[in-house]
Amino acid sequence: MKKKSKIIIIGGGIGGLSLGPLLSNDNFEVEIFESEPTLGGRANIIKEEGFTFDTGPSLLNYPWVYEEYFSNFGKNFYDYVDLIKVDPAVNFVWRDKTNLQLSSDINKLSDEISKFCPNDRNGLIEFLKSSQKKYDLAFKNIVTKNSSNVLSWLINAGITNLLSLGLTNSMYNEISKFFEEKKVVEALSSYSMYLGDSPYKLPGFFSILPYGELQYGLWMPKGGMYGLVEGLIKLNQEKDVKINTSSKIKKIIVEKKSAIGVILEDGSEIFSDIIVSNVDSETTHKDLIGINSKKYKMTPSAYTFYWGINKNIDSLTHHTIFLPDNFKKTFDELFSKNEIPNDLPFYISIPSKTDSSLAPKGQSSLFVLIPCPVISKFSEEHNIEKAFELKNEVFNRFEQNDIDIKKEDIIFEKIYTPHEWKNNFGLFDGSAFGPSHNFSQIGPFRNSNKSKKIKNLYFVGASTTPGTGVPMCILSSKMTNEIIQEELHK
Numbered sequence: 001m002k003k004k005s006k007i008i009i010i011g012g013g014i015g016g017l018s019l020g021p022l023l024s025n026d027n028f029e030v031e032i033f034e035s036e037p038t039l040g041g042r043a044n045i046i047k048e049e050g051f052t053f054d055t056g057p058s059l060l061n062y063p064w065v066y067e068e069y070f071s072n073f074g075k076n077f078y079d080y081v082d083l084i085k086v087d088p089a090v091n092f093v094w095r096d097k098t099n100l101q102l103s104s105d106i107n108k109l110s111d112e113i114s115k116f117c118p119n120d121r122n123g124l125i126e127f128l129k130s131s132q133k134k135y136d137l138a139f140k141n142i143v144t145k146n147s148s149n150v151l152s153w154l155i156n157a158g159i160t161n162l163l164s165l166g167l168t169n170s171m172y173n174e175i176s177k178f179f180e181e182k183k184v185v186e187a188l189s190s191y192s193m194y195l196g197d198s199p200y201k202l203p204g205f206f207s208i209l210p211y212g213e214l215q216y217g218l219w220m221p222k223g224g225m226y227g228l229v230e231g232l233i234k235l236n237q238e239k240d241v242k243i244n245t246s247s248k249i250k251k252i253i254v255e256k257k258s259a260i261g262v263i264l265e266d267g268s269e270i271f272s273d274i275i276v277s278n279v280d281s282e283t284t285h286k287d288l289i290g291i292n293s294k295k296y297k298m299t300p301s302a303y304t305f306y307w308g309i310n311k312n313i314d315s316l317t318h319h320t321i322f323l324p325d326n327f328k329k330t331f332d333e334l335f336s337k338n339e340i341p342n343d344l345p346f347y348i349s350i351p352s353k354t355d356s357s358l359a360p361k362g363q364s365s366l367f368v369l370i371p372c373p374v375i376s377k378f379s380e381e382h383n384i385e386k387a388f389e390l391k392n393e394v395f396n397r398f399e400q401n402d403i404d405i406k407k408e409d410i411i412f413e414k415i416y417t418p419h420e421w422k423n424n425f426g427l428f429d430g431s432a433f434g435p436s437h438n439f440s441q442i443g444p445f446r447n448s449n450k451s452k453k454i455k456n457l458y459f460v461g462a463s464t465t466p467g468t469g470v471p472m473c474i475l476s477s478k479m480t481n482e483i484i485q486e487e488l489h490k
Contacts, residue, residue: 004029007484008262008270010249010288011278011426013041014470015461017232018069018477019276020241025073026485030241031270033262035248035426039233041278041461042425042432043470045226049412050360051308053367054225056432057470058349059086059319061213065471066228069478073235080231082222084354089218090319092187093401095343100187101317102210104217116181127178131211134165138208142443143466144475146483166204167439174204186327193345193371194468196299196436198331203439218319220354228470252277252288258455274456276480280428281435281447281463287426291453296441298374298431299468300334301418303387305368305394308412313350313364315404320348322397338377340386344393346370366405368394374429375418382418382430433469434462442467449480450487458484 007023009016012034024030038044042056060066060083070077089102100116103109106128114121166174172189179185189199191209221227236243252275253261261271277284285293324330324343333341349367352359359365370390375382391407398405418430427434435441449464451457460480462468 005274005488006031006272007274007276008033008272009276009278009460010252010262010284011035011041011461012039012243012245013278013425013461014043014229014232014473015476015480016041016276016278017229017236018474019278019460019480020236020243021073021232021239022477022481023484024236024239024241026481028274030239031272032236032241032243033247033249033264034243034245036424037246039243039245040226040229042421042427043225043229044425045224045229046306046414048414049308050363051306051365051412052224052226052351052358053306053365053414054349054351055304055306055416057225058220058351058367060219060221060225060228060470062216062471063219064216065474069474070235072478073239075235077231080234081228083219084222086218086220086318086354088317089213090321091317092183092190092321092323094183094323095325095397095400097401098183100183102187102214104214109214113179113181113184116183117179120179120181120184123178123180127175127207128211128214130178131208132215134205135208135211135215137165138205143472144479146449146465146479146486166207169204170200171202171204171206172199174207175199175210182327186323187321190321190323190327190345192331193334194299194433196297196335196431196433196468197438198328198335200328200331201335201438203442206437220318220351222355222357224351224355224358225470249288251290252284252454252457254289254454257453259451259457274458274484276458276460276484278459278461279426280431280461281459282428283426284459285453286428289454293453294447296435296447297438298429299433299436300371301374301382301421301427301430302416302432303370303372303382303390303418304416304421305366305370305387305391306412306414307366307368307410308359309364309366309405309409310411311364311409312362313353313366313403313405315402316348316350316353318350318353322346322348322401334371334373338373338379340370340372340378340390344370344390344397346394346397363411369432370394371432372418374431375422376429384415384417387415387417428463434467437467449476450483
């Protein structure tokens with residue numbers, strides 16, 4: 001009987017945990033090595049003093065991605081992960097106390113948008129129609145296709161579709177085509193923050209992001225986003241994927257420009273036919289191989305706060321984004337000047353509003369994410385003192401917007417600075433979401449899931465195609481599996 005080929009996956013994040021079962025299903029012997037005691041990568045968990053927090057991703061969107069993924073094994077996604085609908089979805093708040101509450105209920109959303117400008121009720125319908133065409137075209141022809149060169153990528157997209165995709169327009173201008181009210185445009189284009197550039201620079205194609213959440217809704221697994229990780233762990237176990245935690249890889253063994261195994265921190269060597277890295281590509285090349293790689297513009301880093309609050313919070317919904325007065329200036333400060341914006345934008349999640357088991361009775365689990373420049377670009381020092389400065393700004397904003405939370409309400413606190421993100425999770429330069437998504441870093445321009453320098457080395461996750469975000473990491477596993485199969489059958 002022919003011996004199975006062995007594949008080592010470095011990193012048990014969403015990408016690695018999604019790829020393992022696919023490879024095992026195709027008759028590979030698969031072993032995952034995770035440096036941390038818990039799996040999930042940046043999608044990790046904190047459980048202390050009765051409070052439960054997701055460390056990174058805090059919402060589940062595009063549920064069809066997970067449904068299709070589990071169907072590859074003849075499985076029902078909902079037998080592994082119990083989803084709770086989150087609606088109202090994201091609430092956007094400005095300093096003048098106006099707000100825009102998104103919803104996947106079209107009637108509620110239309111009423112909400114028209115309170116600013118009645119004409120935007122019609123604009124919403126046109127936006128949804130236009131975005132649906134972009135979305136369907138993107139996921140059918142572009143996002144999920146392995147394109148080794150620009151020509152094949154353009155052929156997949158369809159040359160005639162480039163204008164309709166909004167690739168020649170900015171994200172901000174593309175959304176502005178449909179709405180008169182500036183605040184509606186700001187809210188819908190603020191998603192660019194997590195794509196790693198200003199909406200005035202990112203391609204208009206990315207207007208599909210807010211559309212995707214409006215069309216398919218926002219969800220949270222019961223128990224928090226870590227419920228998804230637990231579902232993937234269960235699938236790996238069923239597929240006989242061997243998982244090692246607290247097992248840090250020190251080096252990838254390369255001979256004659258071919259990856260042949262790994263060296264663990266304890267010095268032990270394990271050999272394999274193929275290595276797949278779920279660690280950021282630049283960290284992989286620099287720290288695990290000792291070679292330079294292409295320099296990518298990175299998405300922002302982040303300060304994240306995990307607060308146990310001694311009461312229920314009535315003045316906030318599950319997801320809230322606090323937006324600045326001068327939208328363009330804020331993006332210029334963050335992405336062009338590499339500064340923490342003066343008028344601080346930040347995101348709040350209170351998962352215990354949706355799942356009360358995530359906090360003690362009558363109390364709340366609260367997560368705060370503040371985007372900031374990556375470590376190498378920031379002229380100051382990222383440290384705990386800076387974290388406390390930003391915490392003060394958050395509470396000043398709470399007071400201005402009549403949010404009923406004060407510092408003395410915090411009974412549990414944990415803080416991650418950009419250095420914790422870099423050191424604990426291997427995030428290159430502390431970048432929270434991987435390489436950014438400007439035009440020169442999408443499709444064939446992005447880090448390939450097959451190494452161009454080292455034979456038998458592949459990548460999966462946010463740093464490779466198709467990009468950042470949990471659903472993209474799931475799709476990345478499918479694309480990496482496909483290219484491994486193609487290479488073996490050449």
